[in-house]
Amino acid sequence: MNKLLAALALAALSFNAAAHGPSPQKVEKTITIKAAPAKVWAIVKDFGNMQTWHPAVASDKLEQKKDENGEQATFRTLTLKSGGDIVEKLRYADDANMKLKYEIESGVAPVADYNSIMTVTAGPGAGESTVTWVGRFYRTYKLNPPIPPGQDDETAVKFVTGVYDSGLAGLKKVAEGSK
Amino acid sequence: MRPLRTLLSCIAASLILCGCQASVKSSGLAYITNQGEHTVSVVDTQQAKITHTIQVGKAPVGVAVSAKLQRAFITNVDSQDISVIDTSTQRVVDTIQVGGSPVGIAIAPDTQTLYVADWYSNRIVAINTKDFKLQRSLIAKEAPAGLIVSPDNKTLYIAARDSNDIAVVDTAQLNITRRIRVGHHPFGLALSNDGKRLFSVNVYDNTVSMIDTQNWSLQSIKVGDHPYCAVVSPDNKYLYVSNTRDDSVSVIDLATLKSVVTIDVGMTPEGLAYDNARQLVIATSWGDNNVSLIDTRSNKVVHTIKTGDKSRAFGQFMLQ
Numbered sequence: 001m002n003k004l005l006a007a008l009a010l011a012a013l014s015f016n017a018a019a020h021g022p023s024p025q026k027v028e029k030t031i032t033i034k035a036a037p038a039k040v041w042a043i044v045k046d047f048g049n050m051q052t053w054h055p056a057v058a059s060d061k062l063e064q065k066k067d068e069n070g071e072q073a074t075f076r077t078l079t080l081k082s083g084g085d086i087v088e089k090l091r092y093a094d095d096a097n098m099k100l101k102y103e104i105e106s107g108v109a110p111v112a113d114y115n116s117i118m119t120v121t122a123g124p125g126a127g128e129s130t131v132t133w134v135g136r137f138y139r140t141y142k143l144n145p146p147i148p149p150g151q152d153d154e155t156a157v158k159f160v161t162g163v164y165d166s167g168l169a170g171l172k173k174v175a176e177g178s179k
Numbered sequence: 180m181r182p183l184r185t186l187l188s189c190i191a192a193s194l195i196l197c198g199c200q201a202s203v204k205s206s207g208l209a210y211i212t213n214q215g216e217h218t219v220s221v222v223d224t225q226q227a228k229i230t231h232t233i234q235v236g237k238a239p240v241g242v243a244v245s246a247k248l249q250r251a252f253i254t255n256v257d258s259q260d261i262s263v264i265d266t267s268t269q270r271v272v273d274t275i276q277v278g279g280s281p282v283g284i285a286i287a288p289d290t291q292t293l294y295v296a297d298w299y300s301n302r303i304v305a306i307n308t309k310d311f312k313l314q315r316s317l318i319a320k321e322a323p324a325g326l327i328v329s330p331d332n333k334t335l336y337i338a339a340r341d342s343n344d345i346a347v348v349d350t351a352q353l354n355i356t357r358r359i360r361v362g363h364h365p366f367g368l369a370l371s372n373d374g375k376r377l378f379s380v381n382v383y384d385n386t387v388s389m390i391d392t393q394n395w396s397l398q399s400i401k402v403g404d405h406p407y408c409a410v411v412s413p414d415n416k417y418l419y420v421s422n423t424r425d426d427s428v429s430v431i432d433l434a435t436l437k438s439v440v441t442i443d444v445g446m447t448p449e450g451l452a453y454d455n456a457r458q459l460v461i462a463t464s465w466g467d468n469n470v471s472l473i474d475t476r477s478n479k480v481v482h483t484i485k486t487g488d489k490s491r492a493f494g495q496f497m498l499q
Contacts, residue, residue: 022256022282022298023238026215026466026489091424103424115424117446117466134466136447144299 024113025157028134029164032124035175037098040129041120043175045093045100047076053174054167056080075105084108091115104137109163111137111156131171133164207454208266208498209461210251211470212239213487219253219262220486221269222470224454224461224497227482231269235262241284241295242450242496248290248308251498254281261295263311266498275311277304284494285326285335292350294335296323303337305353317353319346325368325408325493327377329392336377338365345379345390359395361388367408367493371415376433378418380406387420389436400436402429408493410451410460412475419460419473421448428462428471430478440478444471450492455499463492 033040043053048062059079067073067089074090086107093100098120104111114137121130137160141151149155208230209222219239221231236255244251244266251264252275261281263273279297286293286308293306301320307313321342328335328350335348339358345365347357362381365388369378377390380402387400387409403422406429410419418431421444428442428451446466453460459481460473468490472482 022240022280023214024465024489101426117426134446136466 023153024136024138025153025160026134026136027157027160027164028132029161029168030130030132031168031172033129033131033172033175034125034127035129036127037120037122037129040131040171040175041095041098043171044098044118044120044131045095047074047090047093047100047102050076050078053171054163055170056082056163056166078107080108110140110150110159112140112142113138114160129175131168133168135160135164207456209452209454209470209492210242210244210253210264210266210496210498211450211463211486211490211492212242212253212496213468213490214238214240214256214465215488217255218487219251219264220490222461222484222486224457224459224472227472227484229484229486232487233264233269233271235264235271236260236274240282240491240493242492242494243284243286243293244496244498245286245290246498248286250308251496252284252286252293254284254295256280256282256298261293261306273311275306277306277314282493283324283326283338285328286495287328287332287335287350288330289332291332292328294326294328296326296337298322298324303335303348303353305350315353317348317355319348319355324366325380327368327370327495329370330372330374334392336368336370338368338379340364340366340382343381345377357395359388359390359397361390361397362386362399367406367421369409369411369418371411372413373415376411376415378409378411380409380420382406382423385422387418387431389433398436400431402431402438403427403441407449408451410453412453413455417475419451419453419462421451421462423447423449423465426464426466428460428473442473442478442480444473444480445469445483449490450494450496452492452495452497454497461492461497463490463496465489465491 050060051057058081061077078086087105091101100118104114116135119132139153139156207224211220219233237257241254253262261275265272279300282298283296295304303317305315322340324340325338337346345359361379363383365379367380379388389398402420404424420429444462445464450463462471471480474481
């Protein structure tokens, strides 16, 4: 038994810290909003003002700086009402397809390698919009089981689900509120 | 003399049969693993539709197919086994226990041996396709990901993701004879059809390493963000690469090693395969749960077909 445990411990140590598990996680949420797509998209693409619609965000600071490839990029720092920051990088805000893509650079979110797309489409009804928010990410614990509590797939999925559910509800409220 | 005559008549008969089949456009089936719902979608690329959805083990990722064996082999990471699909009936006919976390998979062209990469245990398992219980194994170290076998069956290439190199394995001895340093985090592998050029897709530095398998010299090709997989056209002129963070496929001209066009596909494209009969590239989208069929003559998406949750299709998944 001891030998087995020692072998397991040794095996765990040999993993490179950069290794991810073979199972990326996904959360996808959709909401219908009774507001014109152009109006909803204007709110979604405003990368530096997430606090106007997301109930968990206290403030949002926009910044232009060089990314890890030395290229100029747009970043935002979200300060959460529950405390802590999340730094995100804008990949693009595509007006033609009403599609926004961003990634998490660092911060308190219990996820790794997170990237996400928000899309606004017209319908289902006239003057209505459908917003889809989809994210891809891994848990933060990158080694073999046993996985410490709070660093597992379940924690990561629960966190992102909470962000999307409350965020989409907030977005709907703001977009439908002021006409 | 009699056996020879029998053999000749068999060959003649099979030639006639082949001739008949060639006159109708041969079917092509793509086996797409859906990691989020434990199924495989069978896509008929001629009709551009799903013909079957097959329940397999838990969290399927990798695929290797053989027309000769009429089998598709599927790695299931969470149930730690391989589902064996009979491609004539589209049913699971066997399950091979391998343990660990099987991800990458490849079958030798002679169909004698199936190779499986056990991600967490850093192990490669070589399985005899005539008797699945006959297994040999090799400790490869550093998160083995993509696998591919040379056309002469003598060499297995392993993308060792966390040591940033390719392990070259002598398949007779099942030992590593060489390690080739590539870019940061190699994941998918591709080979030219003559086996002379090996391509390693390097996730973290957005490159593909092109390796000359005669003298092991290496050239680097710039591609899109977080590339995962690659496939070479049958004429060895173009390389197709899935860029997971750009949601696109890069088309690389192998004469100039430059990208000629980038094609938008679904979110997080992973597995790629080439459909020879229809000159299509099939790109599997993990994020959008679909496959895009790209016509390689126009480099345009001609069909998008809904598959299942978290489609990956990591490996050689086109039965043709």
